[in-house]
Amino acid sequence: MEAIRLRFPQGLFAALRQQLLADIERESFALLFGQLHRVGPHTLIKIVDVCHPSPEDYESRGLAHLHLRREYVYARLVEMQRRGDVDTLIDVHTHPFSARGAAFSVVDDRDEVLFHQWLNNTLDGVHYASIVLSRGDYSARLWEYEDGQPRALPARIHTQTVLERWPCLEDLDDGEAPVAALDPEQGFLARSTLALGLDVLRHIVRDQCVAVVGVGGLGSAIAENLVHSGFHHLHLIDHDRVETTNLNRIVGAYAVDAEQGRLKVDVVADHLRRINPRARIETHPWPIEDERLLPVLAASDWMLLSTDNHTSRYHTQTLALRFGVPLISAGSNISVDDGRITDMSGEVITARLGDGLCLNCLGRLAPTQIAAETVDGLDEVLERRGYVSGREVKEPAVKTLNALIAALAVEALINQYSGRPTVPILVYEGHAMPRLYPDAESVTRRRKSCFYCG
Ligand SMILES: [Zn+2]
Ligand SMILES: [Zn+2]
Incomplete structure (x- = not known):
């Protein structure tokens, strides 16, 4: 099965990494808002916005643990419901203790399953995905229910340019096949x-x-x-x-x-x-x-x-x-x-x-021209009045x-x-x-x- 695409706007993933990994003594966290699209065989999540918690929003944090205040998460959910242009919550946290090999821990699995379950029971139509960053790579997944059981589907981060791309843990042994x-x-x-x-x-x-x-x-x-x-x-x-x-x-x-x-x-x-x-x-x-x-x-x-x-x-x-x-x-x-x-x-x-x-x-796009090309008969009217050049003009x-x-x-x-x-x-x-x-x-x-x- 094809991995789910997490598509970031230009510059955003690099900025996110930089901010979250600035502190390598403690785990850091951010919430992303996204739009999920299912298109034929593809599922993609377009990242729309980032929220960084302030220091007071952490209940506790250390080199290998992190707890956010519940109020912070609730407030973000309310914000998300209110804006209406996003339907997906993506949580991002760091494992600053690992240089490479960003893998979700057993604790991450447990917390995310519980949160996903809670989210699913509380709100309709909200999707939940997560990303974990080590200092050199990432893992990502989308949570879904299948036959009533939570299931993590693999996801990949797609940046606007490959220059911003980062290695994914699961792809490390992909190898560089020679190209003729x-x-x-x-x-x-x-x-x-x-x-x-x-x-x-x-x-x-x-x-x-x-x-x-x-x-x-x-x-x-x-x-x-x-x-x-x-x-x-x-x-x-x-x-x-x-x-x-x-x-x-x-x-x-x-x-x-x-x-x-x-x-x-x-x-x-x-x-x-x-x-x-x-x-x-x-x-x-x-x-x-x-x-x-x-x-x-x-x-x-x-x-x-x-x-x-x-x-x-x-x-x-x-x-x-x-x-x-x-x-x-x-x-x-x-x-x-x-x-x-x-x-x-x-x-x-x-x-x-x-x-x-x-x-x-x-x-660069003329609304009058688009109207003329889209609405039947309108092009003739507009052409007579000299607003647009006719379709038949070579x-x-x-x-x-x-x-x-x-x-x-x-x-x-x-x-x-x-x-x-x-x-x-x-x-x-x-x-x-x-x-x-x-x-x-x-x-x-x-x-x-x-x-x-x-
Ligand atoms: Zn973790
Ligand atoms: Zn524009």
Whole structure:
């Protein structure tokens, strides 16, 4: 059975460890609030908030024991019920006496079974999970009832980036299986390894799963860059078919694909498998609203968003925020006025859970446009009034701009593994003097207290 995912916002797990393990003379404790989602075969808990008890909230604590005052725990439960956006309580405590091998003790087992039982009898629909930290690793579990008996299901902590990840006790003897692609002589990633280092490549190759939403001109180039960069597990999501007018930019598409009207996901997947036959490329020819995509997206480590309409961008981001999956959005635009290019630009936005920014508060999603794309008939009204450009308007698009933005998007993703700085918004402008710059102004001026990402 797959382990339950405990998904942390950016920076939170590292901060939690640091705070709790600052005192290695005594055990420390924190309570997390989370949202539990069951999506197909996956169970994930998105961590929403942390509560640190104050020194007075401890009844007693020592190197190998800890007791909290009951009032503290009750107060947190009341708080949780009141806020209504969380349904899971996760208790975290430390075993500062062990350097490695964080294992729940017999006392932990007993206390947690009793607490879980009490919680279950007192409140409806509240889930209970726990984490124990040693000074070098962790164990985690979710408590459930099966046939009236309490049962601990194994859980794993998923941070936004692998750089924040920490070893789990249960995974220690997992071993580092050699990966053919990384072989320094014969592996197809040998030269990438020389550039980025073996550690970075190992993460990328071994266990990362990326969903590419939209595999048109931009998304197909992104997918190709991902496979060339070593990503071995991709989900391609797009319900469109290849047309002749796409052939100027879809990577891997041939004239015959347009003649046969093949699905873009199939065409791009064929291309990627030719580059790396070992890569696991899964195709999903459905619109982003399709429920079958929920388990796919919930279990992805990253979403790369490259569709060209506001509704699908809005919808993808909603799912990214709901499941706590970090998102990189890529977009490009060409405007032509009177036969002259007035705008030829693109941008890449990196929005991880906890970064406090998203396409909404950055003003990147036009509500009018989304309404027009969603409500039947409204698009005609709005178009007549000049609020939005019509669906049937053929937007200009060229391969070179797409290739540039796709490369920037995948660079932004690789930075998440190599530790190079994250630029929230990177803009390329090519209509006048070409320039590439971080758009710090949009970040500063974004709508604060965002309903979506706040
Ligand atoms: Zn313990
Ligand atoms: Zn936001």
